[in-house]
Amino acid sequence: MTREFLGEFEELVLTMVAALREDAYGAAIADEIQTRLSREVNLSAVHVTLYRLEDKGYVKSSLGGATQERGGRRKRIFTVTSAGMATLKAMRAARVDLWKLVPQLKLIVGH
Amino acid sequence: MRNNQRMKSESSIRRDPETIVMRTWSVRLLRQLCPASLYEEIEGDLIQRYKRDVSKTSERVARRRLAWNAIRFIRPGILMRNQWSLNITSLSMVRNYLTIALRIMGRNKGYTTINVIGLALGMTGALLLGLWVANEFSYDQFHEDGDRIAIVWNREKQGGDVSCWSATPRVLAPTLEAGFSSIENAVSYAHYSDSYLFVAGEKRILKNEANFVDPAFLTMLSFPMIQGDVRTALNDPNSIVLTESFAKQLFGDQNALGGEITVAQGDYKIPFTVKGILKDLPGNTDFHFEFLLPFSFIETNFGKEENWENNSVVTLVKLKNGATVQAVTDQIRDLKKKNVQGEKTELFLYPLEQGHLYSKFENGVPSGGRIEIVRMIGMLAVILVLIACINFINLSTARASRRTKEVAVRKVTGAFRSALVFQFLCESILVASLASLISLGAAYILLPGFNSLIAQSLSMNFTSASFWLPFAIAVLVVGLLAGGYPSIYLSSLSPIRIFRGGRIELSRSRIRSLLVIMQFGFALTLIVSTVVVFMQTRFLQQRNVGYNRSNLIYQYVTGTLQKDFVTYREALLSTGYVSSITRTSSPVTQRMSNTSGMYWRDKDPADNTIIERFSVDQHLAETMGVEIIQGRDLDLMKYPSDSTGALINEAAARLMKFDNPVGELIEDSGREWHVVGVVKDFVFTSPYRRVEPIVMQGAKMGEHMEGVVHIRLNKDQPVRDAVGAIGQVATKINPDYPFEYNFVDQEYARKFANEATTIAITSIFSGLAILIGCLGLLGLSSYLIETRMKEIGIRKVLGGSVSNIIGLLANSSLRPIFWAIVIFSPGAWWAMRWWLQSYEYRIDFSWWIIPMASLLLLAMAMSTVILQIYKAAGVSPTKTLKSE
Secondary structure, three states: OOOOOOOHHHHHHHHHHHHHHHHOOHHHHHHHHHHHHOOOOOHHHHHHHHHHHHHHOOEEEEEEOOOHHHOOOOEEEEEEOHHHHHHHHHHHHHHHHHHHOOOOHHHHHHO | OHHHHHHHHHHHHHHOHHHHHHHOHHHHHHHHHOOHHHHHHHHHHHHHHHHHHHHHOOHHHHHHHHHHHHHHHOOHHHHOOOOOOOOHHHHHHHHHHHHHHHHHHHHOHHHHHHHHHHHHHHHHHHHHHHHHHHHHHOOOOOOOOHHHEEEEEEEEEEOOEEEEEOOEEOOHHHHHHHHOOOEEEEEEEEEEEEEEEEEEOOEEEEEEEEEEEOOOHHHHOOOOEEEEOOOOOOOOOOEEEEEHHHHHHHHOOOOOOOOEEEEEEOOEEEEEEEEEEEOOOOOOOOOOOOEEEEHHHHHHHHOOOOOOOOEEEEEEEEEOOOOOHHHHHHHHOOHHHHHOOOOOOEEEEEEHHHOOOOOOEEOOEEOOOHHHHHHHHHHHHHHHHHHHHHHHHHHHHHHHHHHHHHHHHHHHOOOOHHHHHHHHHHHHHHHHHHHHHHHHHHHHHHHHHHHHHHOOOOOOOOOOHHHHHHHHHHHHHHHHHHHHHHHHHHHOOOHHHHHOOOOOOOOOHHHHHHHHHHHHHHHHHHHHHHHHHHHHHHHHHOOOOOOOOOOEEEEEOOHHHOOOHHHHHHHHHHHOOEEEEEEEOOOOOOOOEEEOOEEEOOOOOOOOOOEEEEEEOOOHHHHHOOOEEEEOOOOOOOOHHHHHEEEEEHHHHHHHOOOOOOOOEEEEOOEEEEEEEEEOOOOOOOOOOOOOOEEEEOHHHOHHHOOEEEEEEOOOOOHHHHHHHHHHHHHHHOOOOOOOOEEHHHHHHHHHHHHHHHHHHHHHHHHHHHHHHHHHHHHHHHHHHHHOHHHHHHHHHOOOOHHHHHHHHHHHHHHHHHHHHHHHHHHHHHHHHHHHOOOOOOOOOOOOHHHHHHHHHHHHHHHHHHHHHHHHHHOOHHHHOOOO
16 A cells, blocks of 8 residues: 655645634734744745645635635635644654664764 | 816725725736636635725735735636636637628728739739749758758858859769678769760650769669669660650550650660659759769779769768768868869868758858849848738728728727727738739739749649748737737727817828838838849840850761761762861850860969860851951861860960960870950850850860750841751651751850740839839828818918929828838948849949939829829819818
8 A cells, every 4th residue: 555655844734724714714824833843944845845734635625714804805724634633743753763773862862 | 176086086086995906916817717516606805805904904915915816816726617618709709700891891892902902912012922932942842851961062261252063973872881880881873975876766855965873872862763763774885765755756555664765965875774764853852863873884884983083073971870960071172182282172061952952162161042033032022011901000000090980989888998909900901811812813814924934843733731821820919910000099089088079189100201201211112122133134145155046956976977077068069058066075055074184284273263165176257257356266176286275264364374375285184275265255054154264175085075056047048948958858867866956046045034034023023013102102191181171172272383282282192102212222232232242243233223213213103193183173162171
């Protein structure tokens, strides 16, 4: 069985969609990444990544939530699908497993 | 008060961030490119971002970031999400445009006719010229390995100049093939003028030239062979290759391959076997032959020619893959010098594919050639189309007021300006396409006539993309060229001003005048060039040739005429139809050979002037009618020593600086000739050039050198009877050969074939240019007069006379033409002087040519508009001033 792997930025965006729940749309995700990780992200990169994740079936989207803040334009709200959640969990588990292999690293470096 | 309010509302618009975002150029671009389903949320995000940035930083920074953010959305990840589909709306709009265009064209039939006919005339002319130009560019481009084939040229300093020529020794080709690893093949190609009688069964055909080649010639060049094997066809010394039509002449419908032919030349009768049939040569090659004979035939029978100083053949080489012309030139440059003591000639290669258009050398370097005339003709084609396009431009902008309402309605109902531009371009392309259809038909009908006029065999290849593609592109370009400016102009009209009524200022007349000036300027230039070309050619044709061309015929000495020449001559003279006979080395209209290797007393060793050789037995003055100005004619009867005598012309006497030429000695190739007389200069080679020095050498050169008989007919007898009588004598003495002869005056006239073509082309196309220009003038002036009908009425009411009004209208119609004359005359004068420079023997540019051409142009224009003007001036003011 071939499993679709996620790139680093894709994983980050997917995690953000999961974290922001009802408020997960392009600009909000970009802002969150910027504030929480102090990482400058490009708005269009977030959008393209979201569309790609939707193509892969990890998120789905619907239009809604027009606010004055955005001149009455609706947002596209993304939600994680169960496939997306499963992938996220699997990736996290794999990360943890790998991390266990390098417990001493910090000490040696610190010495 | 009102103003204030407007300013206020404008500034509030400026402050609205949403509007700012929407008006930012990169956002507008993104809107065009982004899939509609995604655009709303993206624009929302951009607005949100922008508002945040404005609050955090300055408006300026926020705007910059906004622009940048929007640009970054234009990326494949977004663009590729577009669902591409044919835009049905725009297609139906095109249909609408075409419908409207057809209706408008139908409503203004006169104006449409002028547009379409003008363009069609221009395009027909351009199409014919374009075919010719394309044909010129296709010369010898069809050889498969053409990029590797080159011709060997010579370059030598002669006097102050470096001259170049392409005749080389026979021994060069084998030397090149054997001694240079980068040369794959080298062949000799020779063209000998002599008479060859072909006998196949009962059929006898006399040919006055023959081509000898090495066997590899057939594989080097791509002349398709229908029957036989190109690799072996000429391997046997007694083999011959024929073209299809010559084979048909000889063998009729029988199979020619393997057939036996006897070729008789001089005293020889040699059997050849046909080993190959070539397809007839295409029109676009500079090789001309009807049959090919192998060099090995000459060599097995008469021995190898090893002389490096006898330049008698063209040498073609095929380079190995990867070898460059320059590199091989460097290798072979000094080959001649190595083989001949004291030789100064260098060799160089020149690519075959450039031979046709670029084989003129000036001072040793390539300096154009036929390409110059090809460029000029190409320009003529472009100018014709341009003149026709100008008609379209002028008429559509002048008549713009007729369509202002349509433009306004379209704009008010939401048409973008680009849509209007597109609409008008559709119209002009439609007109161009209509015109192109007419021009295709017209060109098809006219092509045979055009071909015979220019002595070519051009054809329109309707099945080939190489014809349609350039044609379609040309039609499109014409449509855009003609419609470009009018569409921009028409689409710029403002609907508010149109609907508000009143007079819309459509003052573009200055540009129109400029365009008319251009049209008539071109026409003037063409008229002037036609006149000059015509005069120069007349001048050349009427040049005093120096001998009497009429009642003079020549024939080649064939078969037993050689042996029994004295009998033949006496028999002819006794018929009473012939007054004098002279044997020569070549017809008086053709040069035979020349040399810079003649010597005389006190010759300057640095003098390399080329002197023409011409062999004559006797009675030159009597037969040709040249004038002896010093000494006497050659006469073997009276003076047997005249066999080593020589006549020289004035040019030679001047060159040799003889005070008293008679009795001087001239040495040529080891023989001494004593001058017995000087003849007045006569045109021997080219009527375009000054007369070259000629030494006419006596009979000692040997009978084989004197293969032509000139016969002066008795002018008191009918020519037809005389020729019949000569023919009877000839066939009696020489029964194996058909009696063939040429009239010297006809042969001489053939030297002007090129000029005749140039005259035909310039006169026809300048006529076309004037016609198209006048068509445009007709359309323009009729419209302008229409708009001035009220003015004319008022003038008449206030007492203006008819003649007054005619003067007024004529003045405004003809003023651009007057300016065209002023502006374009110097250019025309300069161009024609440049053209005349190419002739050594030429007319002076007469002062009256330009005024005459100008008058002609004015007269044409005047006669075009005068009828309309006269009619308009005669209309009663009660008719024009009735309304309003």
